Amino acid sequence: MKNKKPYELFNISDNNFEQCVKCTVCTVYCPILAVDPDFPGPKQSGPDGERLRLTDPKYYDEALKLCLNCKRCEVACPHGVKIGDIIQAARIKYSKHKPTLRDTILANTDFVGTVSSAFAPIVNTAVALKPVRLAMDLTLKIDHHRIFPKYSGMKFETWYKKEAAATQDLYPHHVSYFHGCYVNYNFPQLGMDLVKIMNAIGYGVHLLEKEKCCGVALISNGLIKQATRQAKHNIAAFEQSVVDKGMPIIGTSSTCTFTIRDEYPHLLGLKNDTVRDSIELATRFIYRLLNDEKIVLKFKPDVKLKLAYHTPCHMEKLGWSIYSTELLDAIPGVDMFILDSQCCGIAGTYGFKKENYKSSQLIGKSLFDQINESDIDFVATDCETCKWQIEMSTKAKVKNPISILADALDVEATMKANGVVLKKES
Amino acid sequence: MKFDTVIIGGGLAGLTCGIKLAESGQKCAIVSSGQSALHFFSGSFDLLSYDRKGAEVAYPLEEINNLSDHHPYRRIGVNRIKELLSQVAPLLENAGLHFQGDADMNHYVINPMGKLKPTWLTIDDFSIFDPMIGIPWTKIALLNISGFLDFHTRFVASGLASSGITVQVKYFAMDSFEKIRHNPSEMRSTNIAKIFDQETVIDEFIQRVNELSEGFESVLLPAVFGLFNSTVVGKIKRGVNKPICLVPVIPPSVPGIRSQITLFKRFQALGGKYFLGDSVESGTFQEDKLLAVNTVNQGDISLVADSFVMATGGFSSLGLVASPEKIYDPVFDLDVISHDKRVDWVDKNIFNKQPFMYYGVKTDAAFHAIKAGRAIKNLYVVGSILSGANSLKEGSGAGISLLSALHVSDCIMKADSKE
Known part of the structure; x- marks a missing residue:
């Protein structure tokens, strides 16, 4: 700052808040503002409020906790103001609200997942029972309408070690997989689908060193210390994969991927620039190989699918839905259209909370209507919480693009076409 | 790619x-x-x-x-x-x-200052006026929703009055808008439009507009109709029993979006x-x-x-x-x-x-x-x-x-x- 001429323009922020020209475009696309007038809206909560908070922290408004962190305000902003980051950073810095027991349980996906997986049949049966749901509603304020995702009896990591680990080194190329909590505890099949596709195109899939939950729910529930601890551990694991072993990292969840790439530096202040560009969604990784004509995909001849693609908020922010949709479009027999890009209303743990249930369903209503009016076999989307919300609120079944791709893939023909030869086991 | x-x-x-x-x-x-x-x-x-x-x-x-x-x-x-x-x-x-409109000859529209301005093409939400005739009404009701600050009725009224038109400004409240009024800085055109988009308020709104514009030749309203639902403007125009003329408001612009x-x-x-x-x-x-x-x-x-x-x-x-x-x-x-x-x-x-x-x-x-x-x-x-x-x-x-x-x-x- 010292060397600047007096008239020279400069930002003091990393989030561009000085660039806000008060145009109000962000307020048009805020899903929460449309249904909950208690939320001051992105402009007021973000750059406008930041001016006040910088003069005196007492101007912090606890209503900022209503922000979904969907980042649709940032996508809409014509001047590159990181409105969502400003709001989340203010929550981290100024909020005096302490997470409740309920918030802590919802946010600790790793801990709850480990326990629940061990007792999967009991937990699945119990949380599906109406009296249990009502009890959770009364005691914990977890809305009784919500149906918890089923826990898998076998964790993805356990399956991997048993069934896949031994052969992965034999493939000519290698990637690490950030599977996330959902794949590990609830839906290992998605991870298996990914391994199937990657193996078919000649890539061995490896686990990261003791992967921890990306921490997105910890951040949104105010458990920042724990989120920072987990993020530091993960960044070290990413560096081990990318820098030491030269293995890029792929994920199958848009929110996990977005969090470890962008929320770590922007909200937790943790540097990840040695690895950031080597972390991406699997669909983008596969698309690049196809686009560069380094691989070919061979599909089963009898695929016939009508799909609607839903763009999750963090996918919209990443700007990567094109990779998932282009891959799906590449499957012969797939007839797909893109649903209007909007928030489904679940926003991670937000929609599970009793006080948010009504708003959550109102936000998603136009999306649910559009899905219910469509003649489709599946909704395709890259986010697991969007999947839960859409499956609970519409008649449609939801699949990750990777699973759709895996189902349609002719593995043998693909391996042959790519000349994949496994190294001899030594 | x-x-x-x-x-x-x-x-x-x-x-x-x-x-x-x-x-x-x-x-x-x-x-x-x-x-x-x-x-x-x-x-x-x-x-x-x-x-x-x-x-x-x-x-x-x-x-x-x-x-x-x-x-x-x-x-x-x-x-x-x-x-x-x-x-x-x-x-x-x-x-x-x-x-509406064509390039051979400009037509007029009412701007937010209540003045006529020449232009080429106007989206059908808005009324256009023949340059030879101008505004054909002498007595207009100018209505606004209470609490909506981005529509400057007094500018519009005084602009029209300077052309010899009698304008009466009326504000009215409806229960459906009280919820967003709760947060005055967010009572913007688009937030009002989102309520109209749900269509449940349209009948009551039309009824209020008809009551308040009784005895006037036409009614001026802020352009806050039809954000994601393009049928709202038509429904309101058909429901109100006299010509409706919409006036642009402070951005964000509902017809623009x-x-x-x-x-x-x-x-x-x-x-x-x-x-x-x-x-x-x-x-x-x-x-x-x-x-x-x-x-x-x-x-x-x-x-x-x-x-x-x-x-x-x-x-x-x-x-x-x-x-x-x-x-x-x-x-x-x-x-x-x-x-x-x-x-x-x-x-x-x-x-x-x-x-x-x-x-x-x-x-x-x-x-x-x-x-x-x-x-x-x-x-x-x-x-x-x-x-x-x-x-x-x-x-x-x-x-x-x-x-x-x-x-x-x-x-x-x-x-x-x-x-």
């Missing part, structure tokens, strides 16, 4: 270009850093509303001849503009936007790919060609194309940026026409014509961008980033965006067919 044409900028010019090219079968992409200036759209597209002395223009096509040689219209050519004008209405109609969404959907339906919230960071140039661009979000995956279009807008859209030393294009640092010295950029009388308004990216006669003195043969420039016009003083911004975009689209298609 390979496209026929990549357009940088997703506003009126970029979308027009994208739709036109996609209609002809091209595979197009638009990269847009956030939402566009259509969010501030008044409801009318101007072709040429004021002459060089600031007087109203009745016949814009005739007046174009009096513009300077550097003006984008003159560079396109008057005869060529006449050809292109015939493409405008079909393009908008096919997208699902209905406009609906127009943006409608054009975006048309582009998408034609197979176009729209990268929203993404910015072009760099280009790979080889001699006099641009081969590919890289964006913030797409990173190492380049957007490769045969042709590229710059539709990044003027200063307010950051298509042009003023640093203390120079005016520049932040995307490719293309050659810009501007005065060298900062003191020459502005006229200290804010109401005078401002020199900076005429600045823009330099092009050759075929609208190719020029970089370091050399024309880039597959990089075209359209819309507000073009030099030579003062769209604010002339009332020419939308006309330049639409016509330059259509002109360049034709050039791209011709170049395409030659190859």
Whole structure:
């Protein structure tokens, strides 16, 4: 700052808040503002409020906790103001609200997942029972309408070690997989689908060193210390994969991927620039190989699918839905259209909370209507919480693009076409 | 990622270009850093509303001849503009936007100051007036929803009163709007429009409007109808028992956002790919060609194309940026026409014509961008980033965006067919 001429323009922020020209475009696309007038809206909560908070922290408004962190305000902003980051950073810095027991349980996906997986049949049966749901509603304020995702009896990591680990080194190329909590505890099949596709195109899939939950729910529930601890551990694991072993990292969840790439530096202040560009969604990784004509995909001849693609908020922010949709479009027999890009209303743990249930369903209503009016076999989307919300609120079944791709893939023909030869086991 | 044409900028010019090219079968992409200036759209597209002395223009096509040689219209050519004008209405109609008016003679609309202003095309939400007749009513009810501060009724009323019209301003509240009124700073046009979009309030609203406008010839209302639901305006117009005239309000503009969404959907339906919230960071140039661009979000995956279009807008859209030393294009640092010295950029009388308004990216006669003195043969420039016009003083911004975009689209298609 010292060397600047007096008239020279400069930002003091990393989030561009000085660039806000008060145009109000962000307020048009805020899903929460449309249904909950208690939320001051992105402009007021973000750059406008930041001016006040910088003069005196007492101007912090606890209503900022209503922000979904969907980042649709940032996508809409014509001047590159990181409105969502400003709001989340203010929550981290100024909020005096302490997470409740309920918030802590919802946010600790790793801990709850480990326990629940061990007792999967009991937990699945119990949380599906109406009296249990009502009890959770009364005691914990977890809305009784919500149906918890089923826990898998076998964790993805356990399956991997048993069934896949031994052969992965034999493939000519290698990637690490950030599977996330959902794949590990609830839906290992998605991870298996990914391994199937990657193996078919000649890539061995490896686990990261003791992967921890990306921490997105910890951040949104105010458990920042724990989120920072987990993020530091993960960044070290990413560096081990990318820098030491030269293995890029792929994920199958848009929110996990977005969090470890962008929320770590922007909200937790943790540097990840040695690895950031080597972390991406699997669909983008596969698309690049196809686009560069380094691989070919061979599909089963009898695929016939009508799909609607839903763009999750963090996918919209990443700007990567094109990779998932282009891959799906590449499957012969797939007839797909893109649903209007909007928030489904679940926003991670937000929609599970009793006080948010009504708003959550109102936000998603136009999306649910559009899905219910469509003649489709599946909704395709890259986010697991969007999947839960859409499956609970519409008649449609939801699949990750990777699973759709895996189902349609002719593995043998693909391996042959790519000349994949496994190294001899030594 | 390979496209026929990549357009940088997703506003009126970029979308027009994208739709036109996609209609002809091209595979197009638009990269847009956030939402566009259509969010501030008044409801009318101007072709040429004021002459060089600031007087109203009745016949814009005739007046174009009096513009300077550097003006984008003159560079396109008057005869060529006449050809292109015939493409405008079909393009908008096919997208699902209905406009009134034509280029032979300007019509009038009521502006937010209660004054009539000449314009070319007006979206069918709004009422247009014959320049010979003006406003045909003598007694008007001007209604507003209590708590909505972005509609300045007293300006509108006093403007109309100065034309000899009797205006009565009435505010009224409805339960459905009390919820958003709870947060006064957020009681914006779009938040009101979202309530109307659900349609449940329409009947009660119509009833209130009919009651309050009893004994008046017509009723003026703020333009807050039909954001994501395009049927709202028609329902209200049919329900109210006298002519309704909508007046533009402080942005965000409800008809503008609906127009943006409608054009975006048309582009998408034609197979176009729209990268929203993404910015072009760099280009790979080889001699006099641009081969590919890289964006913030797409990173190492380049957007490769045969042709590229710059539709990044003027200063307010950051298509042009003023640093203390120079005016520049932040995307490719293309050659810009501007005065060298900062003191020459502005006229200290804010109401005078401002020199900076005429600045823009330099092009050759075929609208190719020029970089370091050399024309880039597959990089075209359209819309507000073009030099030579003062769209604010002339009332020419939308006309330049639409016509330059259509002109360049034709050039791209011709170049395409030659190859």
